[in-house]
Amino acid sequence: MTSSSPTLNSYRALPDPDGHFGNFGGRFVAETLMPLILELEQAYKDAKSDPAFKKEMDYYLRHYVGRANPLYFAERLTEELGGAKIYFKREDLNHTGAHKINNCIGQILLAKRMGKTRIIAETGAGQHGVATATVCARFGLPCTVYMGSKDIERQSPNVFRMRLLGAEVKPVVSGSRSLKDAMNEALRDWVTNVEDTFYIIGTAAGPHPYPELVRDFQSVIGNEAKEQILEAEGRLPDQVIAAVGGGSNAIGLFHPFLDDKGVEVVGVEAAGHGVHTGKHAASLSAGKPGVLHGNRTYLLMDDDGQIKEADSISAGLDYPGIGPEHSWLKDIGRARYEPITDTEALDAFKLCSELEGIIPALECSHAIAQIVKEAPKMGKDKIILMCLSGRGDKDIFTVAEALGVKL
Amino acid sequence: MSDAIIGGQDRIAKRFAKLKEEGRAGLVTFITAGDPDPEASFEILKSLPEAGADIIELGMPFTDPMADGPAIQEASNRALAAGMHMRKTLSLVRGFRDLDHETPIILMGYYNPIYIYGVAEFLEDARNAGVDGLIVVDLPPEEDAELCVPTVEKGLSFIRLTTPTSDDKRLPKLVQNTSGFVYYVSVAGVTGAGSASNDQIVEAMGRLRRHTDLPIAVGFGIKTAQQAADVARQADAAVVGSAIVSKIAESLDENGKATDKTASMVTGLVRELANGVRNARK
Numbered sequence: 294m295t296s297s298s299p300t301l302n303s304y305r306a307l308p309d310p311d312g313h314f315g316n317f318g319g320r321f322v323a324e325t326l327m328p329l330i331l332e333l334e335q336a337y338k339d340a341k342s343d344p345a346f347k348k349e350m351d352y353y354l355r356h357y358v359g360r361a362n363p364l365y366f367a368e369r370l371t372e373e374l375g376g377a378k379i380y381f382k383r384e385d386l387n388h389t390g391a392h393k394i395n396n397c398i399g400q401i402l403l404a405k406r407m408g409k410t411r412i413i414a415e416t417g418a419g420q421h422g423v424a425t426a427t428v429c430a431r432f433g434l435p436c437t438v439y440m441g442s443k444d445i446e447r448q449s450p451n452v453f454r455m456r457l458l459g460a461e462v463k464p465v466v467s468g469s470r471s472l473k474d475a476m477n478e479a480l481r482d483w484v485t486n487v488e489d490t491f492y493i494i495g496t497a498a499g500p501h502p503y504p505e506l507v508r509d510f511q512s513v514i515g516n517e518a519k520e521q522i523l524e525a526e527g528r529l530p531d532q533v534i535a536a537v538g539g540g541s542n543a544i545g546l547f548h549p550f551l552d553d554k555g556v557e558v559v560g561v562e563a564a565g566h567g568v569h570t571g572k573h574a575a576s577l578s579a580g581k582p583g584v585l586h587g588n589r590t591y592l593l594m595d596d597d598g599q600i601k602e603a604d605s606i607s608a609g610l611d612y613p614g615i616g617p618e619h620s621w622l623k624d625i626g627r628a629r630y631e632p633i634t635d636t637e638a639l640d641a642f643k644l645c646s647e648l649e650g651i652i653p654a655l656e657c658s659h660a661i662a663q664i665v666k667e668a669p670k671m672g673k674d675k676i677i678l679m680c681l682s683g684r685g686d687k688d689i690f691t692v693a694e695a696l697g698v699k700l
Numbered sequence: 701m702s703d704a705i706i707g708g709q710d711r712i713a714k715r716f717a718k719l720k721e722e723g724r725a726g727l728v729t730f731i732t733a734g735d736p737d738p739e740a741s742f743e744i745l746k747s748l749p750e751a752g753a754d755i756i757e758l759g760m761p762f763t764d765p766m767a768d769g770p771a772i773q774e775a776s777n778r779a780l781a782a783g784m785h786m787r788k789t790l791s792l793v794r795g796f797r798d799l800d801h802e803t804p805i806i807l808m809g810y811y812n813p814i815y816i817y818g819v820a821e822f823l824e825d826a827r828n829a830g831v832d833g834l835i836v837v838d839l840p841p842e843e844d845a846e847l848c849v850p851t852v853e854k855g856l857s858f859i860r861l862t863t864p865t866s867d868d869k870r871l872p873k874l875v876q877n878t879s880g881f882v883y884y885v886s887v888a889g890v891t892g893a894g895s896a897s898n899d900q901i902v903e904a905m906g907r908l909r910r911h912t913d914l915p916i917a918v919g920f921g922i923k924t925a926q927q928a929a930d931v932a933r934q935a936d937a938a939v940v941g942s943a944i945v946s947k948i949a950e951s952l953d954e955n956g957k958a959t960d961k962t963a964s965m966v967t968g969l970v971r972e973l974a975n976g977v978r979n980a981r982k
């Protein structure tokens with residue numbers, strides 16, 4: 294709590310040495326794991342100051358992931374909405390089809406440096422699971438992915454992809470059988486296998502130093518986008534916008550822009566059936582601060598502090614918490630967070646597919662839906678830059694079902 | 701009532717002093733508050749001291765018990781499904797304290813329900829109910845300002861978990877601010893998983909004793925009277941949780957409801973374990 298205001302007049306100086314973003318973040322883990330996360334923190338510090346690490350990272354991002362990916366002017370969507378110019382940062386064009394791989398490359402290189410020989414991960418939509426299984430195949434490490442049994446049903450193509458890549462997918466049947474429970478189970482695995490195992494967390498959450506290192510690895514999104522928009526428009530955008538599950542693609546886009554005062558920062562949460570129905574995943578709009586999965590952050594819970602199940606058509610947003618840096622950005626007012634329902638996201642999914650020839654992931658369809666609301670109210674001289682965090686191939690079964698189509 | 705609010709550290713210290721006098725280790729039994737329902741849970745709780753429990757750990761149910769194996773996860777789920785919440789957990793303790801002024805009660809669980817209750821209000825209510833100490837799994841010393849320091853200031857014990865990953869470098873940090881006793885989690889893993897070998901326990905006890913004079917309780921994976929006796933030869937107390945909670949599960953009817961055998965099946969197991977512990981050093 295020593296750092297409730299940013300130092301150096303910057304929004305980019307946190308976390309503090311104890312992993313706090315203002316009142317959020319921290320290290321709320323079982324003692325068994327403490328030496329492991331301290332070791333990770335040290336290893337990450339060393340890696341950050343080692344030019345060889347950066348060089349390796351850049352190599353794989355370029356030759357394996359396919360970066361830099363384009364910043365694409367969504368011309369027809371812009372015309373249709375009749376307001377601000379809309380740009381998409383095309384994370385869907387990465388190897389494995391989403392932003393998740395950026396972080397996985399970073400973490401597996403760290404794991405190698407630390408001499409770890411086994412990888413575990415949690416996954417919701419399966420995108421992080423696929424990205425983890427992919428880097429494990431590439432670097433020759435055995436991989437176990439925990440996935441809620443509910444998500445296994447609705448994301449079956451990704452389950453098969455993980456298995457093809459040689460990963461073991463372990464169904465999680467406890468609790469709400471989705472992302473939060475997969476994370477519990479991964480933590481249980483980690484306390485059991487402390488010697489050899491590296492836990493690749495898939496979003497900017499968890500105990501310190503994960504929110505920081507995931508953000509740093511995903512910041513390649515915002516850094517590239519900034520350069521690209523300057524090249525395309527000769528100026529910064531008026532708004533950056535992204536969907537938030539745990540918040541990794543969003544913080545990756547936002548972070549490089551946080552100190553640019555003229556850039557409005559907007560995160561989009563999954564409102565499921567609607568925030569008023571109680572069946573949603575909008576932890577920032579409708580939750581309150583609490584402690585789960587190693588950090589203090591906004592959570593969905595009841596009056597007794599019991600965690601509520603989240604609900605969203607998008608498995609990747611179906612989480613009752615949010616990365617701690619987003620909680621801080623919300624509280625200090627540097628970012629605003631807006632809820633989008635399943636129905637609104639589905640409409641945006643169709644709109645983007647039909648107008649741009651891009652089938653977006655259901656996650657970032659939430660961000661598109663928010664743009665549908667806001668862009669028309671903005672002048673034609675304004676610029677919106679959105680993170681198109683992934684492609685929607687994995688979602689076609691879910692969407693077909695929602696539209697009443699039998700495949 | 702005045703009895704109920706003698707400092708929690710006292711009751712724990714007195715209990716360990718008495719055990720020392722008797723020349724034996726203690727038995728620490730874990731059950732989850734409200735498992736399988738609040739009434740049956742109270743029946744079980746009441747019967748524990750008589751069956752041989754020297755100290756009681758009472759689990760505070762939580763939806764996301766990240767450090768627990770299936771047995772204690774299910775106990776938590778049963779309690780929550782039966783409408784358990786923190787205020788009821790504290791009334792359970794109060795009810796017990798009216799009957800038993802000596803057996804220490806340690807609340808064990810995760811931070812969020814306490815944080816949401818409000819730390820100051822929780823400590824006040826817990827102390828008034830007759831709670832003696834807290835074990836909070838997801839609060840390492842790095843987060844001591846949250847709850848550990850206020851707990852100790854309130855005169856209750858904050859009992860720390862030490863683990864196989866707690867080396868000589870980390871242990872001083874772990875035993876600082878802590879009181880009552882030190883809990884040694886003998887295997888890296890979730891509750892109910894495998895147990896440590898005797899040699900491993902002997903080695904760990906040596907390490908811990910270099911850093912603290914507090915009594916040391918050893919737990920994780922103890923299921924039988926024999927295992928409890930083995931631990932009791934090395935440590936100041938043996939902790940049994942999952943085995944007892946599994947016994948509760950075993951006693952339920954097909955709808956998951958308590959039966960007239962529930963309390964007696966639990967006390968039966970506790971009696972066996974207590975025998976093991978009490979005869980260990982003979």
Ligand SMILES: Cc1ncc(COP(=O)(O)O)c(C=O)c1O
Nearest residue numbers: 420538539540541542609656683
């Ligand atoms: C394509 C895509 N976008 C967004 C997310 C949400 O995660 P985060 O908020 O960490 O970016 C996911 C998660 O699975 C995803 O697959």
